Amino acid sequence: MDRSLDGKHFDAVIIGAGMSGLAAGIRLAHFGKEVLIVEKHNAPGGLNSFYSLNGRKFDVGLHALTNYVPPGVKGTALGKILKQLRIRREELDLSEQVGSRISFPGESLFFDNDFSHFETEVARAFPKSIDGFRRFVAELPTMNDPALFKRMDSARAALAGYIADDALIEMILCPCMYYGSASPHDLDFCQFAILFRSLFLEGFARPYAGIRPIIRLLLDKYRALGGKRKMKCGVSRLEVDGGRVRRIHLENGDCVTAETVLSSAGLVETMRLVGKAGEQDDPRCHERLGFAETMTILDAEPSDLGWKDTIIFFSTEERFHYEPSREPVDVRSGVICIPNNYRYSDGKRLEEGWLRITSLANYDYWSSLEEARYYEEKVQAYEALTQNALKILPSLKGQSLDDLTKATDMFTPRTVTQFTSHLRGAIYGSLEKAREGRTELQNLYLCGTDQGLLGITGALLSGVTMANAHVLNK
Amino acid sequence: MTREEVQQEILNIIADIAPDEDLGDVKPAVRLRDQLDLDSMDFLDIVMELRKRHSIEVPEADYPKLETLDSCADYLTPKFNN
Ligand SMILES: Cc1cc2nc3c(=O)[nH]c(=O)nc-3n(C[C@H](O)[C@H](O)[C@H](O)COP(=O)(O)OP(=O)(O)OC[C@H]3O[C@@H](n4cnc5c(N)ncnc54)[C@H](O)[C@@H]3O)c2cc1C
Numbered sequence: 001m002d003r004s005l006d007g008k009h010f011d012a013v014i015i016g017a018g019m020s021g022l023a024a025g026i027r028l029a030h031f032g033k034e035v036l037i038v039e040k041h042n043a044p045g046g047l048n049s050f051y052s053l054n055g056r057k058f059d060v061g062l063h064a065l066t067n068y069v070p071p072g073v074k075g076t077a078l079g080k081i082l083k084q085l086r087i088r089r090e091e092l093d094l095s096e097q098v099g100s101r102i103s104f105p106g107e108s109l110f111f112d113n114d115f116s117h118f119e120t121e122v123a124r125a126f127p128k129s130i131d132g133f134r135r136f137v138a139e140l141p142t143m144n145d146p147a148l149f150k151r152m153d154s155a156r157a158a159l160a161g162y163i164a165d166d167a168l169i170e171m172i173l174c175p176c177m178y179y180g181s182a183s184p185h186d187l188d189f190c191q192f193a194i195l196f197r198s199l200f201l202e203g204f205a206r207p208y209a210g211i212r213p214i215i216r217l218l219l220d221k222y223r224a225l226g227g228k229r230k231m232k233c234g235v236s237r238l239e240v241d242g243g244r245v246r247r248i249h250l251e252n253g254d255c256v257t258a259e260t261v262l263s264s265a266g267l268v269e270t271m272r273l274v275g276k277a278g279e280q281d282d283p284r285c286h287e288r289l290g291f292a293e294t295m296t297i298l299d300a301e302p303s304d305l306g307w308k309d310t311i312i313f314f315s316t317e318e319r320f321h322y323e324p325s326r327e328p329v330d331v332r333s334g335v336i337c338i339p340n341n342y343r344y345s346d347g348k349r350l351e352e353g354w355l356r357i358t359s360l361a362n363y364d365y366w367s368s369l370e371e372a373r374y375y376e377e378k379v380q381a382y383e384a385l386t387q388n389a390l391k392i393l394p395s396l397k398g399q400s401l402d403d404l405t406k407a408t409d410m411f412t413p414r415t416v417t418q419f420t421s422h423l424r425g426a427i428y429g430s431l432e433k434a435r436e437g438r439t440e441l442q443n444l445y446l447c448g449t450d451q452g453l454l455g456i457t458g459a460l461l462s463g464v465t466m467a468n469a470h471v472l473n474k
Numbered sequence: 475m476t477r478e479e480v481q482q483e484i485l486n487i488i489a490d491i492a493p494d495e496d497l498g499d500v501k502p503a504v505r506l507r508d509q510l511d512l513d514s515m516d517f518l519d520i521v522m523e524l525r526k527r528h529s530i531e532v533p534e535a536d537y538p539k540l541e542t543l544d545s546c547a548d549y550l551t552p553k554f555n556n
Pocket of ligand 1: 293
C-alpha cells in the first residue's frame with residue numbers, strides 16, 4: 001500500500017483515522033465506494049489511540065465506553081453503531097462498570113448501569129428535588145426526537161426548571177461536562193440531554209484489553225472491505241476552486257482528488273487546510289478547554305486498597321468549575337478512573353493496577369515551556385493531581401502511593417495537539433458545532449468532534465451519519 | 475424467485491445488518507420495526523443492500539412498502555423476477 005497515491009481519484013477522502021474517520025470509511029467501503037483515509041500520525045485512533053512506553057501498553061483515553069446498554073434494548077446509539085458497521089456485540093467484548101460516584105463537598109452520589117440506583121441516591125440526598133428529577137427524566141428527549149435539536153437553551157437554566165437543589169444541578173452537570181462539553185460553565189440543552197442519557201440512563205463499559213481491540217476491529221473491517229489508508233502522512237492543503245475542494249495535497253508531496261472530502265480534523269483545523277482560518281488568533285479557538293491526565297501503574301489491585309469505584313467525578317468546591325484553566329492544572333475538579341473496576345468476564349483481572357486522573361489544564365502555559373522546563377513542570381503537576389485525588393479516594397491507611405507506584409505517565413494539552421493536531425489541546429473541539437456537517441465548500445464535510453457528537457460512541461455515530469448523509473444517501 | 479425466497483432474502487439482509495437479532499420467529503404480517511430493533515437508518519440499509527446485491531432500486535416514495543415481510547414480498551417479487 002505504499003505505492004504512490006499521486007494523481008489517484010477517490011469517491012471519498014477522509015481526513016483522520018480516529019473513531020469517526022474509521023467509521024465513515026467502513027460505511028463507504030461497505031457500499032462499494034473507493035475510499036482513502038489519510039492520517040498524520042503513525043498510529044490510528046486519534047484522541048483515543050494507544051502507545052507503548054518502556055514495554056508497557058498505554059491507552060491515550062478510554063476511561064469508559066459510554067452509552068452501554070445490555071443486549072435487546074431498542075433504539076440506542078450503541079445498537080445503531082453495531083448495525084451500521086455490521087459489528088456483532090461480542091466482537092466489542094464489553095464488560096460493565098462496577099459502579100461510579102459523583103463526589104462533592106459533603107455529598108456523594110453513587111450510580112451504575114442500573115438507573116434506579118441513581119434515582120434512589122438522588123431521593124436519599126436531595127428529597128426536595130426527587131419529584132422534579134423524575135419529571136426531568138420522563139421528559140428528556142431522545143436522540144431521534146427532532147424537538148431535541150431545536151432546544152438550544154442553557155442546560156443550567158433548563159435544569160433549574162425541574163430541580164430545586166442547586167447542589168444537585170452542580171453534581172449532575174459535572175460528569176456530563178467532563179465527558180463531552182466543549183463549552184465552559186454551561187452547555188446547550190441538546191448536548192446535555194445526549195450526555196445525560198449516555199452516562200446515566202445508559203452506562204459505562206470497557207473491553208478487557210482497552211481501546212486496542214476496538215481499533216483493530218475497525219481497521220480489519222475497513223481493510224477487508226478494500227478501504228485504503230495512508231498513515232504518517234497528513235493532508236497539508238486542500239486546494240479550492242469554484243466553491244469545491246479540487247485537490248488534496250499530502251505532506252509527502254502526493255496530490256489526490258475526490259468527489260467528497262470528509263474531515264475529522266476539526267472545524268477550524270479543516271478551514272486552515274483550505275487557508276480560510278488563522279491559527280491561535282482565530283476567536284473560535286479562545287475558550288477551548290484543555291485537559292491534563294496522569295496515569296499511575298500500581299503494584300496492587302485497586303479494590304484491595306479500598307478503591308472500588310470505576311469512575312469518580314469530583315469537585316472540591318460546592319460550585320463546580322469547568323472553564324479554561326488559569327493555573328497549569330486546575331485541581332478543583334476532575335475525573336478519577338480505575339479501569340480495573342469493571343466486571344470482566346470469568347472474574348478476570350487486569351495484570352496491573354491503574355489510576356487515571358483528568359483535570360482541566362492551561363494550553364498556553366504548557367505550550368510555552370521549553371523542553372527541559374516542560375518535563376520538570378510535568379512532575380510538579382503530576383504531584384498536584386495525584387495528591388489532590390488522594391483526598392477524594394478512600395484513605396490508603398498508612399500506605400503511601402509512591403511505594404505502590406510502578407510507573408507513571410502524564411499528558412498535557414500540548415501532548416494532545418502534538419499527536420492529534422487539535423488546536424489548543426482541545427479534546428471536545430470548537431465551541432461552534434456544525435450539526436449538519438456542512439462547511440462553506442460544497443464537497444467538504446465535517447465528521448467527529450466538531451460535528452457535535454463526542455466520545456468514542458459519539459464519534460463513531462458521527463462518522464456513520466455523515467457518510468450516510470453526504471455520500472451514500474445524497 | 476418465489477415470494478418465500480424473496481422473504482428469505484430480506485431476512486438474510488436483516489441478519490447481516492442486525493446479527494444480534496433473533497429472526498427465528500418474524501411474523502410476516504407484522505411491521506418489522508415493531509418486532510425487531512430496526513429504525514429508519516436500517517430500512518435505508520435494506521434499500522442499499524438490495525441495490526448492491528440485486529441491482530434493485532427502491533425509490534423513496536416506496537419505502538413504506540418494505541414495512542412487513544408480506545408487503546416486501548408483494549412489492550419486491552416482481553422486481554426480483556424482472
Ligand atoms: C485523554 C482522553 C480521554 C478520553 N476518554 C474517553 C472515554 O473514556 N470515553 C469516550 O467515549 N471518549 C473519551 N475521549 C474522547 C474521545 O476520544 C473523542 O471524543 C473521540 O475519539 C473523537 O474522535 P474523532 O474521530 O472525532 O476525532 P480524532 O480522534 O481527533 O480524530 C482526528 C484524526 O485526524 C487526524 N488529523 C488531524 N489533522 C490531520 C491532517 N491535516 N491530515 C491527516 N490527519 C489529520 C488526527 O491525527 C486524528 O487521528 C477521551 C479523549 C482523551 C484525549
